[in-house]
Amino acid sequence: AQSVTQPDIHITVSEGASLELRCNYSYGATPYLFWYVQSPGQGLQLLLKYFSGDTLVQGIKGFEAEFKRSQSSFNLRKPSVHWSDAAEYFCAVDTNTGNQFYFGTGTSLTVIP
């Protein structure tokens, strides 16, 4: 069965430090891959997406993600975290068959001064 795994339930980083959020997917072919961010009580905002081509994709708010086919991963990175980045982050997969769109369980990010 297709699935999306975010191994880290909660991450705490210092402001200015680098960040990497992990995402692994289980699917036979290369799916469409997304990262969304959600602030408390808010809807989800798309940070970036990968469909094909360059495996390093740039997103909004200084985020980037790298697709690694050999590792079935799509990790999100940011070189220097700001306090406003504290939020819940969801990786998502569209398997490109029918309308199968799966969210990972989310990673909660805390930023400390």
Add this chain to the structure above:
Amino acid sequence: DTEVTQTPKHLVMGMTNKKSLKCEQHMGHRAMYWYKQKAKKPPELMFVYSYEKLSINESVPSRFSPECPNSSLLNLHLHALQPEDSALYLCASSQELRNEKLFFGSGTQLSVL
């Protein structure tokens, strides 16, 4: 206009009440979605409309009744809900059914007493 607008933002209802959640977008999107999200969990797909026709119903109980009166509006009618139905209800839209980019509303925080 790149917004998905949901009303009300907060709703408290009793188990015998009938209420409706509303969602509106003016981006010309032809696919609209209802998601349910419990605290600290990823969104779960409930319904998908494509060109105003119900495309997907993810085995949602009949106490939730969706309606798509036109291409810009999506309603979710609620009747005889249970306390476990308390959650954040998110509406989303996309250009077509392929989920290339989902635009999410801010959600309606529903409490069932």
